[in-house]
Amino acid sequence: MKHLLNLLAAIALLVWGSHLVRTGVLRVFGANLRSLLARSMGNRFTAALSGMGVTALVQSSTATSLMTSSFVGQGLIALPAALAVMRGADVGTALMSVLFSTDLSWLSPVFILVGVILFVTRQASTAGRVGRVLIGLGLMLLALDMVVQASEPMLASPVIKAMLSSISSDIFMELVMGCVLAVVAYSSLAIVLLISAMAASNVVPVDVALGLVLGANLGSGLLAVMTTAKSSVEVRQVTVGNMVFKVLGVIIMTPFIGAWMRYVQPLLPNVGQSVVLFHLAYNIIISVGFIGFTQWVAELMTRLMPKPVDNKPRRPQHLDPSALSTPSLAISCAAREALYQADVVETMLTGMLDVIEKNDQLQAERIRKMDDEVDQLYSAIKYYLTKISREALGEDESRRWADIISFTINMEQIGDVIERVIIDIEDKKIKKGRKFSDAGMAEIAELHGRLVRNLRLGMSVFLNGNVRDAKRLLEEKVRFRDLERTYSTTHLARLSDNTVYSIETSSLHIDLISDLKRINSLICSIAYPILESAGELVPSRVKAINEAAANAAEHSNA
Structure with missing residues (x-):
C-alpha cells in the first residue's frame, strides 16, 4: 500500500507541476503568445510552426487549442488555419515529452531552489511568475524520478502482474485507459511522461505503453472538445476537426505497434525513449501527413456543424x-x-x-x-x-x-x-x-x-x-x-x-x-x-x- 501511495503521489505531483508550468507561462507570455498565433496565419505551414512553438512553451496542446478556437469564434482567423495550428501544436507537445524523458533529474533541485527564491521574493512581478514556471519544471522532473523509484518495488507484487496481464494485447482497453487518464489529468504530456517512466521501470509492457500513448493523444483531443462543448459552432468546429485528425492517426498507427517493437525499439537505448519517440512519430505523421487535408476537414466540419442561418453575433464577444x-x-x-x-x-x-x-x-x-x-x-x-x-x-x-x-x-x-x-x-x-x-x-x-x-x-x-x-x-x-x-x-x-x-x-x-x-x-x-x-x-x-x-x-x- 505504501508503494502505491507513493506512486499516486508522484503522479499527482507530475500533473501539478505541468499545471504550474502551463499557467505560469501563460501569465508571463500569454498576450504575446496569442499575438504570435494571430500573426502567423498567412499559410498553413507558418501556422503549424507557430502552434508548435506556442505549445512547446505552454506544454499543453489543449491550451493552444482553446486559444486558437477562441480566435475562430471571434472571426479573427479561418477554420483551415486553426486546424493547421493544431497540427503543429501536437508536434510541440510531443517534442517536450522527448526532452523531459532524458535524464534531467539533476536540474530538479536547481529549478525548485531558484524558482522558490524568485516566487517568494518577487511574487507579484514577472520574475515571480518565471519562478512559478521553474518550480513547475523542477516538480515535473522530481515526480518522474519518484515514479521510477515507487514503481520498482511494485513489480514483485503478484497482483500487479495479474492486472498487467489482463490488459495486455487488448488495444481497445489500452486506448480507453490512456484517454481517461489524459482527460482526468488535464494533460496528455504528463500522462505520456508517466507511461514512459512506468514502461522504463517495467511496470507496464512496452506494447501496452504504446497503446496507452495513443489513448492519451485521443484524450487530449477529447478534453478540448469537452471544454468547448457549450461554445459557439465556430469554436467547436476547431476542436472537433482536431479530434478527427487524432482518430485518423490512431487508426493508421495502431497496426504498426508490432512493427515498431520489432524494427525500431531494438535500435533505441531504452524502453522509455521508445515510448516518447513513438508518441513523437504519431504526431509527426498526423501533422505532416494530414496538413494538406486541413481544407477538406474544415469543409467537412462546416457541413456537419453548420452555422445557424440566423446566427447573429452574440454578446458578450470579448470575454474570452x-x-x-x-x-x-x-x-x-x-x-x-x-x-x-x-x-x-x-x-x-x-x-x-x-x-x-x-x-x-x-x-x-x-x-x-x-x-x-x-x-x-x-x-x-x-x-x-x-x-x-x-x-x-x-x-x-x-x-x-x-x-x-x-x-x-x-x-x-x-x-x-x-x-x-x-x-x-x-x-x-x-x-x-x-x-x-x-x-x-x-x-x-x-x-x-x-x-x-x-x-x-x-x-x-x-x-x-x-x-x-x-x-x-x-x-x-x-x-x-x-x-x-x-x-x-x-x-x-x-x-x-x-x-x-x-x-x-x-x-x-x-x-x-x-x-x-x-x-x-x-x-x-x-x-x-x-x-x-x-x-x-x-x-x-x-x-x-x-x-x-x-x-x-x-x-x-x-
Missing part, C-alpha cells in the same frame, strides 16, 4: 474564456466588453432626446430593451472578472480590476436611470399629450448635450487613465450642477408667469433635470479612481480645487 489563464489579458478582455457596454448606454442616452422631443414611442421601446442588454453585459463582465485569479494580479492589475467593476456598475445604473426616465416620459407626457415649453425644452436639450459629451469623455478616461481628462470630467460635474440649479430657478420663474406648458409638465420637468444630474454624477465618478491613483484627491475634493479655494480665502483675508 481561454484568456482567463492569463490574468492581464483577461482584464483587457473585460475592459473591451465594458467599453461596449458604455457604447450601448451612449446609444440609449442619445435616443432618449428623441423620445422627449418627438414622443417617439418605438424609440422608447427600443431603449427599454437596450437596458436589458446593459444589465446582461454587467452580469457577464462581473462573473468573468470573478473567475480571474486575484492572487496572480499585480498591484496595477488589481486596481484595473476594481476600476472595471466600478465602471460597469456605473453604466448599469445609468441604464436604469434612463429606463426610468423613458417610463416617466411615456406615462406623464406621451400618453397625456403634453409638451414642454420651448424654453424648458431648450434647457433639457442643453443638459442632454452636456451629458453625451461627458459620457464620451468618461469613456476616454476609463480607457486611457489620463489625469488631465479626469480633472476635466470633475470640473464638468461642478458646471452641470450649477446649470441644473439655474434651470430649476428659471423653471420656477416660468411657473410664476403662469406659462401653461410649464405648469402641466412641472413635476416631470423637475424630475427629469434631477435624473439628468444623477446620470452626470455617475459618469463623473469614473474620474475618482484615476485621480486617487495619481494622488490628486484629498478626502473631500480634487486637490487643485481645494488649493484654489484656500488661495481665494487668503486673498480675501488680506
